[in-house]
Amino acid sequence: MKNRKIYSFLAVFTLCFVSVHAQSNLLNAKNVDSIGIKTEAQKQSDKDEPLQYGYIDDRDILWAKTTWEYIDLNQRVNFPLLFPLRETPSRQPLFNVIQDAIEQDSVNIYRDSYFMNKLSTAEIQDNFRMKRITDIGQQRMNEGVPEDSLQLGMGEIVESELKPEDVKGYRIRGYWYFDKRQGELRYRLIGIAPMALSASLKAELQVASLSGTQMSDEQRKALSEPVEMFWVFYPALRPALHKAKVFNPKNTSQPITFDHLLNSRRFDAVIYKEDNVYGDREITQYKVENSLMQLLESNRIKESIRNFESDMWNY
Template identity: 50%
Template sequence: MNWRNLILVVALGLSSTYTFAQSNLLNAKTPDLIGKKTEAELVADNDKPLPYGYVHDRDILMGKRIWEIIDLDERVNFPLYFPVEGDVMLTKERQPLYNILINGIRDGKITEVYDSSYFTDKKSLADIEASLVWVDTTDVGREYFNAGETIPEEFITKTEIKAIDVFSYRVVGYWYFDKRQGELKYRMLGIAPVVPDVYTMNNEEKDYIDLFWVYFPAVRDVLHEAKAFNDRNSAMPFTFDHLLNSRRFTGVIYLEENVYGDRLIKSYMQENAQMQLLESERVKEKIRDFEQDMWNY
């Protein structure tokens, strides 16, 4: 891949990015002015995501759809997870990716929401909310219910999925070799938060589900407005759109489109985590080697 072009794109995108937590920090006369952009900044701030270039089907020499899982225990993936509930840094301007997505869906800014990574059947807000909250009663509460009496609130338990409960993210993208530009490129297609099934939250062994899939090109404007923390330079945060498009995360391939009906790697490398990781690396190297082989004679 031509990394110089990738670095140039990221640099151009970041050049128009202002701080979210420290904007106007040096000019603020009172604490409430910190983080608020001046009128001049608002005028000069061209906050739009860098548009994708048009790619004709005939320009794609090779293409492969790939599914990856982003482990939020990996340090490099922390900007996608933090801050969570209870953190002092959790503010309106600084939110975890999960909050950005779920709030965008609730506000109607994100509408391209689906139940799978193939983006065929849409998922409604009501369906999502049903997967987020579970209300139950204790044994004492059931006695009130069986007696036909009103159940006191202290005997009603409410379990809710929050950002702190997000286990990982799944992403699907398309690797393709652009023969016009002669390089391997990546286009993210969708992302899904992986959370515990709310009905198993209190169990020792939880079941995990893909809460929803959002079509990535349709949510770029929302993700561009939200900023992720830059550990190397807090004065220049990344937008979530830049972070994901430039692949500033680490992921493990768990599926590639294949002739067997897109079977999972773990379905043919069963009960052997090491072999699954090696197979994931094999798929990665196969895609990477295609570009390298183009320049070997």
């Protein structure tokens, strides 16, 4: 009985000194302007860095496999990566966190998951915002009107911006490896890519609608399908993800970070590619037009990874 009281006291004592809150100073505020104001101690505690990865010597890696997965944001378990669609005082969508890291923290982005081709500043902005001249605008320019004088409300130009609700999912590249020194199977996230309807594609759809261009169903479907926007090297993104909080449905006073959520794999994803001798071809390239067989193949790859760890302990 005495030990139980001691444990209860320690639990309450620990909770009282946790400095992570959904909205700081909410209970002590005398007016609305005081909500969100942090004390100096809270500001100091917020300056922490993401937990550093331990050093892994290449000689300690007994076995490894690279996988590419797709996180579908239509699934309820993945909603923390999508919502809220609009920023709140304490939370913002994952896409906004990535965008701010690219534009404000100068995090590099790449064309593919191998991080070989870096995108330029102009190409980055084209992914986020796009302005297109319509047929009416072209006629006005032929009449001598300068491009700067074209008006948005008159249908002479269209502007589109990529928003969080345009993001339909994320592709991630990860590295499964067996650490023979620790004797366990581990996972390391390498890269992440948003799948969305890009700003340029949204602008093309608007231009076609204003000009009355008849598009086939196949063309419209192709322009409406989410595309791989860019790839970000995950370790470079970790500081920004560590500062952003994710909603915790079990305890709103204790949110977790995006970095914690992704590193602990608190999401559901489907493998769409593994490293292989055929140039890392995707499952859809050898399981053609059969969604069931593609899903079964994805599960087979996942099971082969799990089986390797269990096989290490068989004698």
